[in-house]
Amino acid sequence: MLDKSHKHVTCSTCMSRSSSLLGGLCSDEVTNLEDHKTCNYYKKSQSLFLEGSFPRGVFCINQGKVKVFKRGDEGKEQIIHIAKEGEMVGFRAMFSGDPYNVAAETLEESNICFIAKDDFLNMMDTNVTLRNGIIKELSKELSDRASFITNMAQKSVRERLAFALILLKGVYEPEPINLSREDMANFVGTATETLIRLLKDFKEEGIIEVHTRKLTILNLDKLVSIAGK
Amino acid sequence: MLDKSHKHVTCSTCMSRSSSLLGGLCSDEVTNLEDHKTCNYYKKSQSLFLEGSFPRGVFCINQGKVKVFKRGDEGKEQIIHIAKEGEMVGFRAMFSGDPYNVAAETLEESNICFIAKDDFLNMMDTNVTLRNGIIKELSKELSDRASFITNMAQKSVRERLAFALILLKGVYEPEPINLSREDMANFVGTATETLIRLLKDFKEEGIIEVHTRKLTILNLDKLVSIAGK
């Protein structure tokens, strides 16, 4: 349970920042950031931003998890990414000038800071390390999405589920994976019923263990071999 | 038929450049670019770069078309993007320091210039317009790929084909679409046989017209309504 009263997270001591894109800031810049950012406690399932709205700044996750998703024609969510502590969310659309083409929502209670667009763009102008970090991050995500597309197009649901569980392990570690069946299905790109059946198979094959919603991976090697390269 | 003897494309008069990311260069920079770039004629199906190799620079398409693709587990290509005149290819991996995670190959004979990595990065350091253009482009592609993923996950092959044909129209205009069935299938993310059957349906429905490999869209509205939003 997060401390709701402790509204303000201090950048200079934020453990999530040091390993993030904002890790390369000098102390002046951290002080400046400190003065300009706001910090908020979010309950589970609260929206950070909606598809179609215009970006006002970036979100830094201090604590918690956020799903980034897009709705298809029939309103079904496709989860593009699940962000955890130390990640920044919502900066892409800021550069293009376009409205968000994805939405973001907390998956659990979270502490998330907010840096206004102008402040962030100013920092990017003056800080080469930050700027290069952002460009690198954008490139890396582009690469991830090329793989995502290829997986969607060519792998079976079983293979994609194995792949997704490996990713989710990285997101939730050292905790067990804790995601609703529907969200998991929307991440894998399948129907909830199909996902449940396949999870059952994995249980019976001794690959995973499930207690209510908490899922633990027992045999990672097996998952890797199912997921393919 | 391109003029193979005319090896050197002049940046200052290149019509493809003016509408590209390099459109914002000042005349000094264009002169500098001119001195540092090389220009090559490519036959159909020639490789620009391979998945796994390290980027040495960026490719500017003066004339022709290039497919950017990734191979899945069984070696099947998934086409991520088809680039035409005026587009730049292969710059993403340059920023991340990682090897290419995609490959690029000409779809037809092409004139393509090459700017070495160092020269390009220098230009980016000194030219704010170019730099912002690149960041914007990366963001835009990220957005496109989120939609691509969602389409893959939620649309039927018929819907995806309609969507793909609309995109391809934009790439080939004012010429008819001219792509092998296999490439088209690898773009849509389906088996070649399935693609052929669906094209046949579209023909019978009067939506498209096909002469050997050249495909013309007769009823764009219908395609749009099939593709969905």
Added chain:
DNA sequence: CTTAAAACTTGACACTTGTCATTTTTTCAA
């Protein structure tokens, strides 16, 4: 603690889509 709502699970079934085999057409080089 109780109860309603939400989430999860299971079963039955149909249909889209991929695979394999074969034939036809097109391309392109000799």
Added chain:
DNA sequence: TTGAAAAAATGACAAGTGTCAAGTTTTAAG
């Protein structure tokens, strides 16, 4: 022009996956 190779097309069939409907379990609010 001709022949071989590549590309395109068609048919048959099975498997994977989505949908719908009905049940069960878990969650969370009163």
